[in-house]
Amino acid sequence: MYPLALFAIFLAVLALIWLSRGGNKAPSKGLTPPTRKKAKKIASLPPFVQANKLYYQQLLLKRKELPRYCLASSAIKTTRNLNETQKEFLYQELKKVPLPSGAAMRLSEMLRDPFVDSKEVAALASSDPVVSARLLAVVNSAYFRPASGKKVNSIHRAILLLGFNQVRNLLFQLVLEHAVNRYSPLSKEEIRKIWLHSAAVSVAAGELAKRQEEHPGLVLTAGLMHDIGKFFLPFFKLEDEGSFLAHEMEEDTPPLLREENQTGFNHALIGGVLCYVWRLPKEIMQAVSYHHFGHFDRLKNLSLRMRRVITTVAVADYICHLLRYADEDPYLYEIPKEALAECGFPDQVEFLITPELEKEIEKMVALLKEYSFQ
Incomplete structure (x- = not known):
């Protein structure tokens, strides 16, 4: 009897020791490390992301829904x-697409000088009813x-309230709208979609520049x-396939390369040449030409300032x-981590988005x- 009792007690002690050590190690191997890893990953996230986890989870889900392309190779x-x-x-x-030289263009050029007299700007602006x-x-x-809610009737006060950067952008858009509406073969709806996307990108880029303490x-x-x-891509279309922007996307083919297959060129190349034809500043021409740079080495011959500008526009x-402010079916181009790091941006571009940024884009x-496309 005693040997059997002792043996039973011995087995019970062994069982308790086995359970206290976690029992079978195989399940522990499959469950514990990932849990610790996940906790470590969450702890490494920026505080504002941790505080708004649901918001950023939704953004990451949006990313999963979209096709992603890498242009590095x-x-x-x-x-x-x-x-x-x-x-x-x-x-x-492209010389057949001249840029108008009216008051809006002269004002846009005048506002490149941060010390220009606002009264001179107002006088020239008042000379053009549009x-x-x-x-x-x-x-x-x-x-x-304005916070007062009073209607502004003075051009000079309007310029002071809007600020030179915003006024210059609005005037430049007026100039571009004139050229595009007159010479682009796209439909009004296609033109409208591109403008809305471009305006959204302009606002987002300006907000990102402010975070870098850069002049926007x-x-x-x-x-x-x-x-x-x-x-102006349709000018170079190799064959007629109906609406230029309303085409189906071939799987795994980046839209930029599909443009080249259809026209022999791409919109970044054509845009850069247009900037040259229009004699726009070199910085604008470089930003337009390289905004789909794909590989960081393609920017190595540019100044640090221009690399940051181009990366900011790409982001x-x-x-x-x-956020679905796109001129066609939305898609994403991967941005090299070296370029993001040089701007002080996180590897996860989604973490640059905030509800406030979304509201700014939505309002613009x-x-x-x-007020446009009338």
Whole structure:
């Protein structure tokens, strides 16, 4: 009896020791480490992301819904890849799209000087009824209306309230709208979609520049201009397939390369040449030409400032596609981590988005829908 009792006690002690050590190690192997890893990963997230986990989870889910493309290993066409015949052909075709030289263009150039007299700007703006009407409409909109709620009737006060950067962008858009509406073969709806996307990118880029404590003027204009080549891609279409933007996307083929298959060029290349034809500042031409750079090495010959501007526009473009402010079916281009790091941006672009940024984009798009494309 005693030996059996002792043996039973011995087995019970062994069982308790086995249970205290976690029992069978195999389940522990499958469950415990991932749980610890997940906890560590959550702890490493920025505090504002941890505080708004649901918001960022929804953004990451949106990302999963969209096709993603990497251009790092793609041979993207630039003016460097074109032979002299192709360059001359492109240049001569785009010379047929002149940029108007009216008051809006002169004002836009004048506002490049941060020390220009606001009264001189107001005097020139007042000489053009279209410019005056747009400025007053915008400054009295819900987006910009002063806290007092009083209607603004003075062009000079409108310019002071809006600020030179915003005024310059609005004027430049007026100039571009004129050229696009007159010469682009796209439908009004296609033109409208591209403008709304471009305006959204401009706002997002400007907000990101402020976080970097950079002057937002250049990125605002670069964001507005980044897709200017899309308006004129159909000039070079190799065959007629109906609406240019309303086509189905081939699986795994980046849209930029599909443009090259259809036209021999891409919108970034055409946009860069347009900037040259229009004699716009070199910085704008570089930003338009390289906003789909794909690989960080493609920016190595540019200044640090320009690399940051181009990356900021690329990130703003990514954000607007993710938030569905796109001119066609939205998609995402991966942005090299080296470029993000150089701007002080996180590897996860989604973490740059905030509810406040979404509201700024939404308000500007609503404003343009109301006061543009008349």
